[in-house]
Amino acid sequence: MASKEDPMTQTTSQPSQPVTSGEARVNAIPTPDIKHPELDRPVIYINGEFKPKHEANISVYDHGLLYGDGIFEGIRVYQGRIFKCGQHMDRLWRSAEALRLEIPVSREEMIAIQRRCIELNEVVDGYIRLVVTRGVGTLGLNPYACPEPGIICIADQISLYPPEMYEKGMTVCIAERPRVPIKCLDPRVKSLNYLNNIMAKCEAIDRGLLEAVMLNTDGFVSECTGDNIFAIKDGVLFTPPSDAGILEGITRRFVMDTVAPACGYHVEERLFKPIELIEADEVFLTGSAAEMIAVTAIVAQDPAGHDVEHVIGADKTVKAEGPITRELRTKFREIVTGDNVPED
8 A cells, every 4th residue: 555655656675566467558658748847737538548738638429429429427536546446436437337338447557557647646635536438439429330349538627616615514495406317317327427516507607606406396405516415304314216316426325324424413315395405404525526514504595586695503693514514524624634544
């Protein structure tokens, strides 16, 4: 395992690990010279090559571009380790199977690609965007006209929300646009087609906000445009289940399986309507990019169609992160900044 001081390399005193065939193939790929860091970084893996940022291009005939036909993962890097790498790879392969997309490299090689991108870009704490497209084909919809799927791996930084929001919390709105029903396109598939989420995001932006809560077509809370959502009432944590129409988030699962139990809490998965969010004691969001962040107010429309802001918590005069949310977020940060960042 890499040392805390230099998570990208092993010290000479440590026994070397056997190099796998996937690692050997990735390590044999030439890397570009970095002459202009502001233009060249990050170095990006794209279809079997490492390219400087300004040369990392795909074909205009790639169906990932033409039709949003493909899948992706957003993955955190903490202390030079790929957070929950195993679970991300499981979801990537499940998404590929659901779309009848055959990933052209092994799981082992896909992980080696990510580690190489981390190393080349000297990322200690950051973010990986891993993309598998249908590949180059014709201008028609036929996916079988694309003989070779494309792979893109970017290791860089991401910041969804301003740092002060993590201390003070954020205001979100209830979107009018519902989540795509499971029978139409299962949200558990992390596809490249995020237009449903983007249009709901526009509703938030129109209100001067950064996130929106999406309901399913039955009116139950589903998820936010880029995050899963949790609520707390009388010390009980609850979150929408998979059949509410959600992406089964990796950070969501980590909070349910590890963070909450470590703090003495159990999380219920159940259906609930927006009124339960509004009347909750605390609300927070989770996501690989967002990590964990409190919601301190929710904007919803009244029967006359007017926006009304509802402050979360018993004291309606103060917007503040709740005590349980802060406890959970502290535990989360303690784990991901520690010496044993989980990669399973």
